[in-house]
Amino acid sequence: MKKILTLFFACALSMAMQAQTKHNVYVWVDGEKTLIENADSITFSEPTTPPAGDEEAVDLGLSVKWAQRNLGAENPWDFGTYFAWGEIEGKDNYEWATYKHGTSYNQLTKYVSSVGYGLDGFIDNKEVLDESDDAAAQLLGNGWRMPTPEEMQELIEDCTWEEDYDMGVGGLRVTGPNGNSIFMPFAGRMYGSILFQSNASGYYWTSSLNEKANVQAKYLCIAPNGQEVTCYNRYFGFSIRPVKK
Known part of the structure; x- marks a missing residue:
């Protein structure tokens, strides 16, 4: 998970620096890779933690x-x-x-x-x-x-x-x-x-x-x-x- 978040953060910084450039982004969820084409921004939501138990x-x-x-x-x-x-x-x-x-x-x-x-x-x-x-x-x-x-x-x-x-x-x-x-x-x-x-x-x-x-x-x-x-x-x-x- 830390590696994935680091990748996302790096992508986000890159896009912020090149606002006019679109990128292809690869996302891994439970080992499955998904391609998102021509992404122009990434927004991170706050993590949700269920109540204890x-x-x-x-x-x-x-x-x-x-x-x-x-x-x-x-x-x-x-x-x-x-x-x-x-x-x-x-x-x-x-x-x-x-x-x-x-x-x-x-x-x-x-x-x-x-x-x-x-x-x-x-x-x-x-x-x-x-x-x-x-x-x-x-x-x-x-x-x-x-x-x-x-x-x-x-x-x-x-x-x-x-x-x-x-x-x-x-x-x-x-x-x-x-x-x-x-x-x-x-x-x-x-x-x-x-x-x-x-x-x-x-x-x-x-x-x-x-x-x-x-x-x-x-x-x-x-x-x-x-x-x-x-x-x-x-x-x-x-x-x-x-x-x-």
């Missing part, structure tokens, strides 16, 4: 807009960061010993609505993540958050899902009713310090607890043979695909 909001024709890429990823095909449910940072090891909200299935210290899961009988009746524990809300701001199970189910039921590859990475192309699409890679899941099932399946957290078995939270599982919203242990490292209104 808005450049990734894809309208699929659903109740919410979906991010183009996983939380922590640089590109749609990148796996991104893995998060334990209710944590806002990635880490090296995903197990009970490192989990923020408890050290065992029956020693949870937050998000407990059923007897038998809280430390020393603790219950707070929280079944949806507080904003302070929502990784998408904390890391992106600007209205982004983790999806609900209902929004994940809407994604399953109202979109078409096709196995696809982006930069050699396997995943599913999710196309909404309006024809727009997002790519969800098979990013696998983290257990301990080991990544399992990458390029085979994907695991995407929702913001909701499993109200019957509080050791677990709800997530979207995607694979070549189908998709479903189900539950798994909270301390595992899963992906997050943010949403916003």
